[in-house]
Amino acid sequence: MTELNDAFENALKDIKKLTTRPDDATMLKLYALYKQGSVGDVKGDKPGFFDFVGAAKYEAWEKNQGMSTDEAKQQYIDLVNKLGS
Known part of the structure; x- marks a missing residue:
């Protein structure tokens, strides 16, 4: 595993240790x-209009279209570290 992947895995663990839940955005x-x-770029169809949460998640992921997996990691x-500070 690379150093970036190790740090990403640690961030996944650290986010669960936050004492307060981040805001919805x-x-x-x-x-x-x-x-x-x-996973990389968004895949599949956008959830239907009445699936508000699913649609919001899809749209948020879609905004990162073209970003490399390393940059996203x-x-x-960085965001998890900022939240944990």
Whole structure:
């Protein structure tokens, strides 16, 4: 494993240790960066209009279209570190 992947795995563990839940916008950003870092560009169809949460997650992930997985991992790590400070 690379150093970046190790740091990403640690950030995934650290996010669960936060004492307060981040706001919804930050949660969406974390979700989108996690998906982009672990899967890559968004795949599949956008959830239907009445699936508000699913649609919001899809749109947040879609905004990262074209971002490399390494860049997404680094941004995720940076955001988790900022939240843990």
